[in-house]
Amino acid sequence: MKIKAKGFNIEFEENVITFSQKGKTEEIKELYNLKEKIKAIKVGGIKGIKQVLPVKRGEEYIVLTAGTNLKDVLSLNEVDTTRTVSNDLYETFEVLGIEATRQLIIDEVYKVIESQGLNVNIRHIMLVADIMCANGQVKGITRYGVVSEKASVLARASFETPIKHLINAALEGEVDHLSSVVENVMINQPVPLGTGLPGLVTKMK
Numbered sequence: 001m002k003i004k005a006k007g008f009n010i011e012f013e014e015n016v017i018t019f020s021q022k023g024k025t026e027e028i029k030e031l032y033n034l035k036e037k038i039k040a041i042k043v044g045g046i047k048g049i050k051q052v053l054p055v056k057r058g059e060e061y062i063v064l065t066a067g068t069n070l071k072d073v074l075s076l077n078e079v080d081t082t083r084t085v086s087n088d089l090y091e092t093f094e095v096l097g098i099e100a101t102r103q104l105i106i107d108e109v110y111k112v113i114e115s116q117g118l119n120v121n122i123r124h125i126m127l128v129a130d131i132m133c134a135n136g137q138v139k140g141i142t143r144y145g146v147v148s149e150k151a152s153v154l155a156r157a158s159f160e161t162p163i164k165h166l167i168n169a170a171l172e173g174e175v176d177h178l179s180s181v182v183e184n185v186m187i188n189q190p191v192p193l194g195t196g197l198p199g200l201v202t203k204m205k
Helices: 028-039 070-074 089-096 098-115 122-133 153-157 162-172 181-186
Strands: 008-013 016-021 051-057 060-066
Touching: 070 089, 089 098, 098 122, 153 162, 153 181
Parallel strands: none
Antiparallel strands: 008 016, 051 060
C-alpha cells in the first residue's frame, strides 16, 4: 500500500501508519488543520460507506452500513449479491434497473407500514410501486412526479395547486375529455366504469 501526502514522511509498522511533518513546526492552529486533513485520507474500505455494523438476524449475521455504494459492494467476492440491498431508490435504479427499484419500493413501504402495526394488503403497495415505475423512470407521488403527467386537467387540479393547473390549461387551450374517475366525480356525473360504462338507447313509442 502506498500513500502520498504532501509535506509528510510516512512510515508503516504492522497496523500503525506514522506521519512525520517535513520542515519547521507550525503553529497549533496549523497543526490542528493538518491533523483534520490527515483524518480525511481514506486508508481502506469502500467510498461512501462511513460505518459498518454486524447484526444477528435469526440464525445468521448480516452487515448494516451507514452510507451506500451498491456498485462497489456487489463487486466484492465476500458479498452475497442475491441478498444485498440498498434503500437508495435512485442508486438501485442506476445499478440494477427499474424492476429492482419497483421491488425495493414495495419492500420499504411494507416494512414501514408493518412496523406501525398496520395491516395493509400488499396489492395496494404494489399498485403504488407500479404507478411510480410505469414509464421506466422513478416518479414520486407528488405534483412534480406522477400527478404532473396526468392527461386530465381536472385530475391534476384535484391534487395540489389547483389554480396553477387551471390557469396553465386555460392559457394552452387544453381540453378535458372526462375519461377517468376523478374528473367525473368532481362534476357529479356517472364514472365511465362498470355500470356507468354502457350507454342505453331505447326506442320511444
